[in-house]
């Protein structure tokens with residue numbers, strides 16, 4: 563196991579998952595240890611950690627797979643299993659899954675007996691580079707994403723890219739969009755390396771190296787601003803328009819993966835960065851072509867601008883009705899809280915349609 567040089571979240575890269583986990587669980591040997599999975603990770607990932615030498619899990623809690631289950635009913639199920647299983651304040655919860663079980667399990671751990679320790683073992687690319695790192699936990703509520711939650715850091719995140727072997731390619735490509743986002747925040751060298759990587763036909767060894775770099779970039783922003791008061795907002799690049807695309811697609815009954823929406827949103831937002839901050843147009847075109855090739859096209863018309871703009875005004879990160887964007891001057895030169903007028907946002911939406 564190799565400790566990554568991160569500050570806010572403790573992250574280690576696994577060499578041998580079961581043995582590495584045995585080392586991490588050593589301090590909890592005399593305590594109760596619970597594992598949380600969803601239906602899929604129970605089948606595909608739990609067998610890989612079931613035989614941790616010298617450790618027996620008290621209970622494996624299984625919730626339904628998919629974001630529809632990131633809800634209060636699943637949270638209740640987890641909390642009930644902890645109570646029935648005799649969990650104490652010294653017990654440990656191991657979240658084995660994508661962003662959904664990591665967010666939900668982290669929140670259960672944050673609130674159970676005012677907080678117990680948890681470890682994340684992220685099993686999707688999105689969770690490895692993003693959701694499992696940074697301390698945001700929570701559930702969806704009354705139709706709103708992550709409406710209830712808390713900040714609570716995992717005691718440890720253990721990343722093993724070989725878990726991605728069973729992940730379907732759409733989920734893999736979706737997670738890669740967050741790595742592209744991190745690369746834009748870091749700078750030209752990381753960006754070129756990331757865009758050169760062939761995610762459609764991935765070399766898993768190179769992917770593991772890129773994942774490690776990507777986690778470090780996220781951790782730098784989380785360390786600088788753990789509670790997202792200022793610079794952590796950089797991580798929203800592509801997400802203001804991306805979330806509007808995601809809602810729009812859902813409304814039209816043709817849902818898209820989160821990372822796909824973020825990839826489309828990044829193209830539109832880089833164009834906005836060009837309008838507002840002179841981000842180089844050649845780089846906007848480069849991403850636009852890349853996204854079209856890897857993520858395909860995303861369709862809407864000028865008649866949909868009202869809905870898209872309206873959705874952006876509801877983003878919980880806005881203040882006083884103004885839509886603020888995270889934009890770039892150049893790769894690695896971030897500007898947060900950039901207010902854009904409606905006609906500027908529409909121009910960016912128009913640019914994306916023409917692509």
Ligand SMILES: NC(=O)c1ccc[n+]([C@@H]2O[C@H](COP(=O)([O-])OP(=O)(O)OC[C@H]3O[C@@H](n4cnc5c(N)ncnc54)[C@H](O)[C@@H]3O)[C@@H](O)[C@H]2O)c1
Pocket residue numbers: 600601602603606607627628629632659660661662663665685686687688689692693694695696697698699707708725726727728729730733
């Ligand atoms: N906390 C944060 O900072 C943060 C950041 C980004 C996203 N998120 C949250 O993360 C969630 C999205 O994460 P996700 O995309 O990982 O979703 P997910 O956990 O729902 O996983 C996607 C699908 O992949 C399956 N799966 C997981 N691992 C697998 C594996 N190894 N092999 C085969 N199938 C596997 C799951 O069962 C599920 O069907 C959302 O709820 C989002 O809000 C949180």
Ligand SMILES: [Zn+2]
Pocket residue numbers: 740801820824
């Ligand atoms: Zn995202």
